[in-house]
Amino acid sequence: MLIFEQSRPGRAATAQSPLHSQDCADIPTSQLRTDAPSLPEVSELQAVRHYTRLSQKNFSIDTNFYPLGSCTMKYNPRACNTLAMLPGFLARHPLGPASAGQGFMACLYELQEMLKEVTGMQAVSLTPAAGAQGEFAGVAMIRAYHVARNDTARTEILVPDAAHGTNPATATMCGYTVHEIPTDKQGDVDLDALKAAVGPHTAGIMLTNPSTLGIFERRIKDIAKIVHDAGGLLYYDGANLNAILGKVRPGDMGFDVIHMNLHKTFSTPHGGGGPGAGPVGVSARLEPFLPVPMVGIDGDEYVWITEKEKPQSIGRLSAFMGNAGVLLRAYIYARMLGHEGMHRVAEYATLNANYLMAKLRDAGFDVAFPNRRATHEFIVTLKKQEKELGTSAMDFAKRLLDFGYHAPTTYFPMLVPECLLIEPSETEAKEDLDGFVAAMVRILDEARSTPEVLKEAPHTQPVRRLDDVRAARELDLTWKAPAA
Amino acid sequence: MPFIPHTEHYVREMLAAIGAKDVDALFDELPAELRARGLQAIPAALIEQDIARVMHERAARDGQPLCFIGAGAYEHHIPAAVWEIATRGEFYTAYTPYQAEASQGTLQLLYEYQTMMARLMAMDVSNASLYDGASGLAEAVLMAVRANRNAKSKRILMPSTVHPLYRKVVRSIVSNQGIELVELPYCTACGNLVPASLERYNGEDIAALVIPQPNFFGVLEEVDALTDWAHANKALVIGVVNPVAMALLKPPGQWGSPGGAQGADIVCGEGQPLGAPLSSGGPYFGFMCCRKDYVRQMPGRIVGRTVDRDGRTGYTLTLQAREQHIRRSKATSNICTNQGLLVTAATIHMAIVGGTGLQKVAQACHANTRSLVAKLIANQYVEPVFTGAYFHECVLRLRVPLKNLLRPLAAHNLLPGYALEQDYPELGDCLLVCATETKTEADLNLFADHLHKLIERQTTAGCPVKPKM
Numbered sequence A: 001m002l003i004f005e006q007s008r009p010g011r012a013a014t015a016q017s018p019l020h021s022q023d024c025a026d027i028p029t030s031q032l033r034t035d036a037p038s039l040p041e042v043s044e045l046q047a048v049r050h051y052t053r054l055s056q057k058n059f060s061i062d063t064n065f066y067p068l069g070s071c072t073m074k075y076n077p078r079a080c081n082t083l084a085m086l087p088g089f090l091a092r093h094p095l096g097p098a099s100a101g102q103g104f105m106a107c108l109y110e111l112q113e114m115l116k117e118v119t120g121m122q123a124v125s126l127t128p129a130a131g132a133q134g135e136f137a138g139v140a141m142i143r144a145y146h147v148a149r150n151d152t153a154r155t156e157i158l159v160p161d162a163a164h165g166t167n168p169a170t171a172t173m174c175g176y177t178v179h180e181i182p183t184d185k186q187g188d189v190d191l192d193a194l195k196a197a198v199g200p201h202t203a204g205i206m207l208t209n210p211s212t213l214g215i216f217e218r219r220i221k222d223i224a225k226i227v228h229d230a231g232g233l234l235y236y237d238g239a240n241l242n243a244i245l246g247k248v249r250p251g252d253m254g255f256d257v258i259h260m261n262l263h264k265t266f267s268t269p270h271g272g273g274g275p276g277a278g279p280v281g282v283s284a285r286l287e288p289f290l291p292v293p294m295v296g297i298d299g300d301e302y303v304w305i306t307e308k309e310k311p312q313s314i315g316r317l318s319a320f321m322g323n324a325g326v327l328l329r330a331y332i333y334a335r336m337l338g339h340e341g342m343h344r345v346a347e348y349a350t351l352n353a354n355y356l357m358a359k360l361r362d363a364g365f366d367v368a369f370p371n372r373r374a375t376h377e378f379i380v381t382l383k384k385q386e387k388e389l390g391t392s393a394m395d396f397a398k399r400l401l402d403f404g405y406h407a408p409t410t411y412f413p414m415l416v417p418e419c420l421l422i423e424p425s426e427t428e429a430k431e432d433l434d435g436f437v438a439a440m441v442r443i444l445d446e447a448r449s450t451p452e453v454l455k456e457a458p459h460t461q462p463v464r465r466l467d468d469v470r471a472a473r474e475l476d477l478t479w480k481a482p483a484a
Numbered sequence B: 001m002p003f004i005p006h007t008e009h010y011v012r013e014m015l016a017a018i019g020a021k022d023v024d025a026l027f028d029e030l031p032a033e034l035r036a037r038g039l040q041a042i043p044a045a046l047i048e049q050d051i052a053r054v055m056h057e058r059a060a061r062d063g064q065p066l067c068f069i070g071a072g073a074y075e076h077h078i079p080a081a082v083w084e085i086a087t088r089g090e091f092y093t094a095y096t097p098y099q100a101e102a103s104q105g106t107l108q109l110l111y112e113y114q115t116m117m118a119r120l121m122a123m124d125v126s127n128a129s130l131y132d133g134a135s136g137l138a139e140a141v142l143m144a145v146r147a148n149r150n151a152k153s154k155r156i157l158m159p160s161t162v163h164p165l166y167r168k169v170v171r172s173i174v175s176n177q178g179i180e181l182v183e184l185p186y187c188t189a190c191g192n193l194v195p196a197s198l199e200r201y202n203g204e205d206i207a208a209l210v211i212p213q214p215n216f217f218g219v220l221e222e223v224d225a226l227t228d229w230a231h232a233n234k235a236l237v238i239g240v241v242n243p244v245a246m247a248l249l250k251p252p253g254q255w256g257s258p259g260g261a262q263g264a265d266i267v268c269g270e271g272q273p274l275g276a277p278l279s280s281g282g283p284y285f286g287f288m289c290c291r292k293d294y295v296r297q298m299p300g301r302i303v304g305r306t307v308d309r310d311g312r313t314g315y316t317l318t319l320q321a322r323e324q325h326i327r328r329s330k331a332t333s334n335i336c337t338n339q340g341l342l343v344t345a346a347t348i349h350m351a352i353v354g355g356t357g358l359q360k361v362a363q364a365c366h367a368n369t370r371s372l373v374a375k376l377i378a379n380q381y382v383e384p385v386f387t388g389a390y391f392h393e394c395v396l397r398l399r400v401p402l403k404n405l406l407r408p409l410a411a412h413n414l415l416p417g418y419a420l421e422q423d424y425p426e427l428g429d430c431l432l433v434c435a436t437e438t439k440t441e442a443d444l445n446l447f448a449d450h451l452h453k454l455i456e457r458q459t460t461a462g463c464p465v466k467p468k469m
Ligand SMILES: Cc1ncc(COP(=O)(O)O)c(C=O)c1O
Pocket: A070, A071, A130, A131, A132, A133, A164, A166, A167, A208, A212, A237, A239, A240, A261, A276, A278, B335, B336, B337
């Protein structure tokens, strides 16, 4: 039932708003609303119960193994939330003076420094609100760099065909056209195609490494050279940083600009869709263009770095300091890992992924790149099962829900047919991975014996498969009370 | 090992299953010359009690000043239940609801949120959030250019009464797409945009007019006349509004004279006043509503109600063909992760506070600010700047140098408002003040007393000041 259907005229949680109405006669009537907005009229208990019950209809990391590839669904330490929500941090107004924000700014400054170290970049700006906004900042900086050099013929951004959708969408938002680069049989960027594509029109390339195929791009140095020799810059999509944290650094690979997804690698929660944080790091030549505000230090005082100090900055991307509270959570997590904890993240994430891949392969599943090491994630392709048994990747995904496992990422990257992109993360224990393998084996058996069980799945969730076509065709986006 | 559950025993078993000699062997595809060394600039690990000590000290250092700054971020009471529920693991640690059957909680909540926002704004539809108010306005500008099929130009009329930081953000985000932002001056007497001043653009090719309500100065814009003008000139209307204000003021869906093509076309704004703490500027969320006709041009996620195979009601992400994961370089926006958890909080907040409650909050904020203004302008060196009606925020001019007051007030742990000179040089020594419902009569008196005393000290010390006329 919707909260609106529980609403009764005149009911209210009266402890939660001022006791009395106030006269607002100084505002002209023509500017006023004629009635109060029609929001739910419920008691506090009704609201609490309703939303608590809704929460119970979700899968989450706290309740389920959630091996969603490319999303790094690792444990989100509770301390990060509790400490980021201390009253001193929550009460601070974003336009308050720096003198009343030294504690907060100390955390941000130290986070900038730590992110510089793990990425090997020259400077970091924390303001982008999520990965896609980090990408925007990165490509906008590439553009600003070329423009500042009067190199205005560069109109094209190269994007491998395995890239996440935000990459080409970002290039467009920055006013570039997109040129797709194919992937070779081994899952690496096709170097001949890359060589043929670069030229004086190339502004740069957006690369994810490890790629979204779950493998490390081995010829990264060659790619960097080809693009740099053509005058283009290299953008690193850091969504998969978890795989290489403390092992290799994008700065050392030759990247000019990167974004990180703190809501992946640095364990801030996904919150059912956000908020995230997508800081950007740059090499020296892009430093003047970083988005503001940033935090600097002057003597023993933290100060804001704004357009004044960075006149060539690409500017601001949100009104204040990005997703400040998310940055605090990432800071707390990084301090709890320490320098000795960073590389362990990559090591155990990689161990878990390779173990899961080996077990699934032994159980009869086809992995997309059997001759390659998995990074922190890998791809299983169910093309054979689709063809021979008529059961699709979607069927497997939905059936997994019945066994209490969130489905891996399905049908991404689009290059691999009937794919499951599986990312266990370092925080899962072997027992949980074994449980997942057992469920997959059981589903494979069912696919052979009773395929309709898969096709009809899920059976145990609050709803069965939903009619997405109807949802898009007969748009019902807001609730309207049925006519009495 | 923090957050890693592996025992040595299991590591050995796992490596054996993989057929690798040690963990390092799993990285054999990484070029040896690229291997990182040490990360020594990162401090050693802290256990929870030690990082807790650090964070408590830092949070305490930031004090909790009595704050009369608004300027786009507002301190409101948030029911305790809101964040208790929003931070339940089932909401807090879920991903975007791509697997609809396993995410009905989040999806139904988003459908309720869309309904609440559409009702508050009197608009047809809402999306499921953008990053914040400022980037949301940038998205609204891009959307208007796509949606307005009558306009060939990419010209946007942008009043200078729109939040200065929003205008900066819009510039950073849309500048690479050839969009022209035309800044409109405000009336220095009334503090808003004079509708007649738009006549010079009559008949010109304009994609959209942006209307802030209330505007950055707290002053109300003449939304009806402005909306009529825009529609008569085939420009779309983008409202950028404070959602708490909309519980009291005429909602954007009703702007314009009756009988005309009524209502804003796109509405966006900062969702923070609906349940998000100030928290140094984020996370907040941007909201966006529009007319049904334009829904396919809207950026961001949208939830729809549908049925499952058994005909049971269920909720799912819909119209995904607008989005980057399907449409790639042709998507309406690159946004992917949005501000889901803040929307969760806002939905619970609106359900608990309710429509009448929210209206009372808006009234109380306004009455408090009005009372504060009266107390402050009782001093002959303080005067209101604009004559236009305002909502819950007001510009005051001080006849003493503002810079001489800010520091001593901060020493009293009081932030008196936002100094406007940095964004509006003509408003030197002017302060934008706001007193929300969280302020008591005693708070207002404290502010007034401190200010009066400081001014007295300044004026008797022979400073070059002039009382108001
Ligand atoms: C490879 C890759 N790039 C970019 C993104 C975009 O990040 P965000 O969702 O934070 O905008 C994602 C996340 O989904 C991703 O997996």
